[in-house]
Amino acid sequence: MSTPQLVVHRDKELMAQAAAARLITKIVDAQASRGYASIVLTGGRNGNGLLAALAGQPARDAIDWGRLDLWWGDERFLPEGDPERNVTQAREALLDAVPLDPKRVHAMPASDGLYGADVDAAAAGYAEELARSAGPENHGSVPTFDVLMLGVGPDTHVASLFPELPAVRETERTVVGVHGAPKPPPTRVTLTLPAIRSAREVWLLAAGADKAEAAAIALSGAGEIQAPAAGAQGRSRTLWLLDAAAASQLPRALYPPASA
Ligand SMILES: O=C1O[C@H](COP(=O)(O)O)[C@@H](O)[C@H](O)[C@H]1O
Numbered sequence: 001m002s003t004p005q006l007v008v009h010r011d012k013e014l015m016a017q018a019a020a021a022r023l024i025t026k027i028v029d030a031q032a033s034r035g036y037a038s039i040v041l042t043g044g045r046n047g048n049g050l051l052a053a054l055a056g057q058p059a060r061d062a063i064d065w066g067r068l069d070l071w072w073g074d075e076r077f078l079p080e081g082d083p084e085r086n087v088t089q090a091r092e093a094l095l096d097a098v099p100l101d102p103k104r105v106h107a108m109p110a111s112d113g114l115y116g117a118d119v120d121a122a123a124a125g126y127a128e129e130l131a132r133s134a135g136p137e138n139h140g141s142v143p144t145f146d147v148l149m150l151g152v153g154p155d156t157h158v159a160s161l162f163p164e165l166p167a168v169r170e171t172e173r174t175v176v177g178v179h180g181a182p183k184p185p186p187t188r189v190t191l192t193l194p195a196i197r198s199a200r201e202v203w204l205l206a207a208g209a210d211k212a213e214a215a216a217i218a219l220s221g222a223g224e225i226q227a228p229a230a231g232a233q234g235r236s237r238t239l240w241l242l243d244a245a246a247a248s249q250l251p252r253a254l255y256p257p258a259s260a
Pocket residue numbers: 042043044045046047074075076086150151152153154158159160183
């Protein structure tokens with residue numbers, strides 16, 4: 001696993017713009033080298049902020065949207081089209097405005113979908129969908145994600161892995177149902193830490209003063225059961241993208257030499 005690298009931006013607007021530019025470059029590079037890119041989206045304020053910033057960048061046209069696989073790190077288990085669903089918010093922020101191939105947009109199941117209200121069956125179904133897209137080099141579990149993005153909650157949760165809940169302890173399955181999440185809605189679907197750690201690059205997005213304590217805890221050697229963000233690492237790179245407010249409680253030793 002990779003050691004976390006930090007980039008601190010002046011404020012959340014600049015962070016969203018810079019992260020969007022970084023993502024465009026990653027996608028274009030992956031498409032140039034192997035024909036397609038595979039990205040995992042996150043919900044929450046920072047994830048949606050990045051997508052909205054990307055929607056406004058002229059360089060978005062450099063992406064071949066039809067050769068982009070989109071997956072989700074987690075989903076709030078609600079009916080299709082519910083405004084609180086991460087996919088609904090992502091569609092509004094960006095996805096409805098670009099020519100994606102619908103077959104490559106892998107939304108997590110809704111609570112009125114194929115699996116009805118059975119969140120554990122929905123999680124198993126998404127795990128199967130991931131496995132079907134995996135190649136031999138992936139050992140049959142999940143495809144190679146070029147970039148997997150995660151918002152960081154004020155309690156250090158990432159995806160729907162909340163401190164101390166069973167999902168963050170999962171070591172075998174790639175996707176699980178979450179019951180009793182402390183943040184509404186209580187029922188969710190989430191990738192597990194093993195699935196997250198299969199990504200080439202993991203980017204953690206944290207902007208705002210309410211994320212400062214979480215960032216400091218996760219980056220100061222906390223355990224992943226107590227601080228799930230601490231366990232989110234990519235195989236090649238783990239990148240924390242912060243604004244100054246979210247970085248304000250970091251130990252000085254961690255502060256990156258060049259901040260923008
Ligand atoms: O509920 C969720 O929260 C986290 C963090 O959201 P934020 O608004 O505090 O940035 C998000 O990453 C996750 O996808 C979402 O389901």
